[in-house]
Amino acid sequence: MNKKKILILLIALILILIIGILIFTKNTNNNEENEQNEITPLEEMTEEQERQTMISLYFIDTR
Secondary structure, eight states: OHHHHHHHHHHHHHHHHHHHHHHHHHHHHHHHHHHTOOOOOSSOOOHHHHHHOOOOOOOOOOO
């Protein structure tokens, strides 16, 4: 009876460990993708165009 309990406990711990590793790797991959999202213009802007440009910043809520 004790061997069955120990075996079930070990299997549960291994599953929790595997799930934790998968979640951690998924979150680190998402952070890398967000940092690499960069837009490059096709042509250089003039000073007049820069004055008329509105820039919006969006921040991800990390709470």
